[in-house]
Amino acid sequence: MTYFIEEGNIVLTEPVFDLDQTLDCGQAFRWRRLLGGSYAGYAGNHFLHIGARSGAVVFFDTSEEDFLGLWAPYFDLATDYEALKACFCADETMRAACAYAGGLRLLRQDPWEALISFILSQNNNIQRIKGIIERLCELFGGRFPAPGELAALNDQALAPLRAGFRTRYLQDAAKQVTDGAVDLDAVAAAPLDQARAMLMQICGVGEKVADCVLLYGFYRTDAFPKDVWMKRVMERFYPGGLPACALRHAGIAQQYLFHYIRTCTSIEGTR
DNA sequence: CGCCAGGACGCCC
């Protein structure tokens, strides 16, 4: 990782990544694309304005302390994605996905925020998920609520979210995390299967949502969420299962494949 | 208008 400081901005020259592929690919829902292609958004309750400039990524108005302590971990800057992609490229489909979405990075999000986000994601589309989360934060003055704060809201208070049948799932998640029935620290420490089972104790958390929470919120890169798009990928390209080169970091491979199948218009017959 | 969305759940067999 190499960067320099310029007028209060952090200019990251290595590694370089793609903001659209990373921030608008359905793994996080609190980033807004601005005119000119920069992004403004939040990780937890930390605000960031980030942009691209001639082969570098610029973290606007960011202290070195925040960059190193918050944003470098969030953008997974310590992981060598070039090495990962070189490994993935042993497989033809993975090679195409990496060529198409090679600037993507996995975001290491807050566990609680990821839990709520992906509960809301079920049978929903990305634009509307963003809207519901935005309205949720508006209830708390723009902040993402802590578990106890969310648990304190009844149906009537949550009605403005227009989250539909997912509202009671939010309430159950907030209640169980608040009273300790689901301990997110224990989830973090548990083996994958046990961690998944813990999360699935929450009403509205099935296998797919649990795997999303584990991957994006707990950085369990061996978790492999299978949504409708990934089922299409598996059916079309991997009827016999994932290739060996993708298994070690299946979650990250999944993110390349997801973005590839969902947005690459040259893939016919799957959309 | 109908179809779909980063699904989960209850019920049926």
Add this chain to the structure above:
DNA sequence: GGGCGTCATGGC
């Protein structure tokens, strides 16, 4: 274990 209808909302 697998198949199917239902759930609330809105973008297209």
